[in-house]
Amino acid sequence: MFGNLTAAAFEHNWIVNAAVASMGLALVGVAALLTYLRRWRWLWREWLTTLDHKRIGVMYLVVAAVMLFKGGVDALMMRGQQAVAAGAAQGYLSANHYDQIFTAHGVTMIFFVAMPLVFGLFNLIIPLQIGSRDVAFPFLNAVSFWLFAAGAALFNASLAVGHFAATGWLAYPPLSELAYSPGVGVDYWIWCLQIAGIGSLLSGINFLATIITMRAPGMKLMKMPMFIWNALGTIVLVVFAFPVLTATLGMLFLDRFFSMHFFTAAAGGNAMMYVNLIWSWGHPEVYILVLPAFGIFSEVVSVFSEKKIFGYASMVAATAAITLLSFMVWLHHFFTMGAGADVNAFFGIATMVIAIPTGVKIFNWLFTMYKGRVHFTTPMYWFFGFVATFTLGGMAGVLMAVPAADFELHNSLFLVAHFHTMIVGGVLFGLFAGFTYWFPKFTGFKLDERLGKWAFWCWIVGFFLAFVPLYILGFMGATRRLDHYAASTGWQPLFIVAGIGAVIIAIGVLFQLAQIVVSILWRERYRDTTNGDPWNGRTLEWSVGTPVPVYNFAVIPNAAERDPLWEAKRRGCWPPKENPAYEDITLPRNSAVPVIIAALGFLFGFGIVWHIVWLALASAAGIVAALITRSCDNDTEYVISAAEVERMESQRMESRLQKP
Amino acid sequence: MNRFPLLDPKGIIGLDERNLMIVAAVLMLLVVIPVYIMAFVIARRYRAGNTGREYRPDWGSSWRYELAWWAFPCAVILVLSIITWQSSHALDPSQPIASPAAPLTIQVVALDWKWLFIYPQQHIASVNLAVIPVGTPIDFEITADAPMNSFWIPRLGGQIYAMPGMATHLHLMADVPGDYRGLSANFSGAGFSDMTFTARAESAGEFTAWAAGIAAATTTDPALTAPSFEALAKPSTAVAPVFYSSADPALYNEIVKQYVR
Structure with a gap:
């Protein structure tokens, strides 16, 4: 009846019990609050069943914030462990628990923080920047989000029921095969990524179609904002890379569930094939995360320098080059596998070549400021933090791209420091900049600048304190994933400094929370009085009112120029003097089907992890039934009449005029 | 140095690899240091409060500048690529070390x-x-x-x-x-x-x-x-x-x- 699920799955040590209890309390607290405020119906109608890309975007960000907290706690526990576990002291975490934590930390931060931040911003911004009322496939968009949420839920369930993988975030076989990892941990890993990964793939297809087919009239490819170009590169990578992940996870599953031999040591399996496959997804994944950040910086630097982006064509070429090259470098993750010198040198050089377009981008951003008027807002602080960290990390990356040097640096803490520099300094700082920059678009008020800058300083100081010691530890021969080490290595002082750095970063996160809370509580003080264009913006998203109406654009704009809003403002034809001719607007109705599919997807994953076959089969059948039901539903859209649009728009105008 | 095995190697291969790291790092500093200086100087000089500086909001391309920063990193990477190709072969781990002593x-x-x-x-x-x-x-x-x-x-x-x-x-x-x-x-x-x-x-x-x-x-x-x-x-x-x-x-x-x- 319950497959492999027994009472033993609920027995944990006190740390996990505390985590599970706090997770449970948080859920109960939210449920109680919703009941007290009588907001269940509101939650269901306005949010859970919505097909509005803006609300889906917000939900992505909410999940990312929750998961960032989890991943951050993992990081603090690891830093604490390594700060104390020298010599005879073995620290407070058992080896297996520590191994689960670093695996979970990587999975959380990449799949359940960085990815939803990226897709959240894509949802919020892409349709608005290209002058579209929606994404190409709104229903699919909701399915994507909910599958992602189901993957996250399954991942969190592993904390309470059973355990998670203790294999490292990419679960190399043969360690991840049944022979060495017989428990449910790796199965949880496979299925939380499989379910969330399918969501990512569907999102990729959706946004590819959106950018290709739904741009406003006049917006030729070479007129697209830089953020859209970078998003396009990202999405092309998603569409090509994620099927590889799905197939690879699928084969590992077949190995584990049906005793097949794709990657086992014995019976003709080849674990090296897995390592190749997972990185031919994994390396593009790095660029899936960082290209959106590049796009955000292109917008931010241009707007806050009051100047058009420098070298637009160069930027497009650089983005395209990075997109292409990112598929040609995967082997640099394992020069130490013993491939010949020709192969290693080829992949080393291909890797270095990526530094060229990346360097071009940095020079172009710097020259966007040149002869501009640079405003030192919080997003610009993040940009400067990015330049300071990313160039350093890039240098470390090129160093490791030299195979003979990599032999000494591979899998050391130098590597760990390198990729955290890229992901924190590149991806996170970029997404923070984007979050701060676009926040007023969706709320009507800005985030507090002072708290934002304090958060920035904590992050940047904490970052260097946390990761410079790791670079140094790499030169001391410290490898990654150690739960304890000999005192004679002399590593402990540096691990303590790194721990202090992690705490300072955590304080930075608290400042960010405080920034959001303070800005919401005293929102009148931060009110955007410009009706949606608080930064003197350049692109179409700043041309619609705030908060953005459900249909985005009452009238589809013309975007025959780059920076269309900037040009319109300069010609004095913005805001428009006369009322435009409104038309009927067709929008998608809410649907409960995506939520149902995700719930069934979660049950499917849970069933297959625990070998509860009936549950897995029933859930799969349920998903098919839900999709058939949806396909038979012809009443999936509704129309806002032109008169209604006019009424809504004039109401917005009036409410704007009444404001001081 | 006693605690830095990578910087204080005790064998010929380790020594070659360390020297390679130093050469590569110095080459990259040729790009990184100008970036740091440019970021600081440009941001300071063209800060919004600094009135009187030239402001050209429409100046968005210059083939001369752009060529410079395509060419300059290309040159550095070209040098690094040659070093990479040679060192990958010279320090190929599967290749025997030339020595009078029998291995x-x-x-x-x-x-x-x-x-x-x-x-x-x-x-x-x-x-x-x-x-x-x-x-x-x-x-x-x-x-x-x-x-x-x-x-x-x-x-x-x-x-x-x-x-x-x-x-x-x-x-x-x-x-x-x-x-x-x-x-x-x-x-x-x-x-x-x-x-x-x-x-x-x-x-x-x-x-x-x-x-x-x-x-x-x-x-x-x-x-x-x-x-x-x-x-x-x-x-x-x-x-x-x-x-x-x-x-x-x-x-x-x-x-x-x-x-x-």
Whole structure:
């Protein structure tokens, strides 16, 4: 009846019990609050069943914030462990628990923080920047989000029921095969990524179609904002890379569930094939995360320098080059596998070549400021933090791209420091900049600048304190994933400094929370009085009112120029003097089907992890039934009449005029 | 420097790899330092409060500037690529080290969670202690009878993976006597943190005497045969050095080939 699920799955040590209890309390607290405020119906109608890309975007960000907290706690526990576990002291975490934590930390931060931040911003911004009322496939968009949420839920369930993988975030076989990892941990890993990964793939297809087919009239490819170009590169990578992940996870599953031999040591399996496959997804994944950040910086630097982006064509070429090259470098993750010198040198050089377009981008951003008027807002602080960290990390990356040097640096803490520099300094700082920059678009008020800058300083100081010691530890021969080490290595002082750095970063996160809370509580003080264009913006998203109406654009704009809003403002034809001719607007109705599919997807994953076959089969059948039901539903859209649009728009105008 | 094995290598390969890192880092600083200076100077000079500076909001391209920063990184990367190509071949781990001394072969087996060293020329074996003669090129033949590990002696040079069913080669040489920390650099499960060993570089004479001593100690040190290997291969952590007075010469190949059947 319950497959492999027994009472033993609920027995944990006190740390996990505390985590599970706090997770449970948080859920109960939210449920109680919703009941007290009588907001269940509101939650269901306005949010859970919505097909509005803006609300889906917000939900992505909410999940990312929750998961960032989890991943951050993992990081603090690891830093604490390594700060104390020298010599005879073995620290407070058992080896297996520590191994689960670093695996979970990587999975959380990449799949359940960085990815939803990226897709959240894509949802919020892409349709608005290209002058579209929606994404190409709104229903699919909701399915994507909910599958992602189901993957996250399954991942969190592993904390309470059973355990998670203790294999490292990419679960190399043969360690991840049944022979060495017989428990449910790796199965949880496979299925939380499989379910969330399918969501990512569907999102990729959706946004590819959106950018290709739904741009406003006049917006030729070479007129697209830089953020859209970078998003396009990202999405092309998603569409090509994620099927590889799905197939690879699928084969590992077949190995584990049906005793097949794709990657086992014995019976003709080849674990090296897995390592190749997972990185031919994994390396593009790095660029899936960082290209959106590049796009955000292109917008931010241009707007806050009051100047058009420098070298637009160069930027497009650089983005395209990075997109292409990112598929040609995967082997640099394992020069130490013993491939010949020709192969290693080829992949080393291909890797270095990526530094060229990346360097071009940095020079172009710097020259966007040149002869501009640079405003030192919080997003610009993040940009400067990015330049300071990313160039350093890039240098470390090129160093490791030299195979003979990599032999000494591979899998050391130098590597760990390198990729955290890229992901924190590149991806996170970029997404923070984007979050701060676009926040007023969706709320009507800005985030507090002072708290934002304090958060920035904590992050940047904490970052260097946390990761410079790791670079140094790499030169001391410290490898990654150690739960304890000999005192004679002399590593402990540096691990303590790194721990202090992690705490300072955590304080930075608290400042960010405080920034959001303070800005919401005293929102009148931060009110955007410009009706949606608080930064003197350049692109179409700043041309619609705030908060953005459900249909985005009452009238589809013309975007025959780059920076269309900037040009319109300069010609004095913005805001428009006369009322435009409104038309009927067709929008998608809410649907409960995506939520149902995700719930069934979660049950499917849970069933297959625990070998509860009936549950897995029933859930799969349920998903098919839900999709058939949806396909038979012809009443999936509704129309806002032109008169209604006019009424809504004039109401917005009036409410704007009444404001001081 | 005593605590920085990568910066203070004790063997020719490690030394070449360190020098390579320094050259590559200096080359990259040629790009990184100008970026830092430009970021600081431009942002300061064109800050919004600094009135009187030229403001050209429509100035968005200049083939001269753009050509400069496509060409300049290209030039640096070109130099680095040449260095990469040459060093990849010169420091290919599977390539023997040119030396007047005859090379010594040591077969390395990564086990859960310890290292087995088989000396086919001396017919002895040891666990978690690899004694090597100074000034002699060592050909480490590496495999695993466990999840993938990475064989690494930071003071002597870079690492190579130890994979079940695969045999990789790593050529290293110690130039200075001493005890050097060796370890697995690739996570392999719960006992991974203690999967360390000592690489002890001694003079050729001391090495010969050591090997002869092990081979002679037939009463205290057992023989490494298929059954005793089976017992050794069972998972164990933080294993103190063990010695085998004789080693089955076919064992290593059997370990590698067991998965091929």
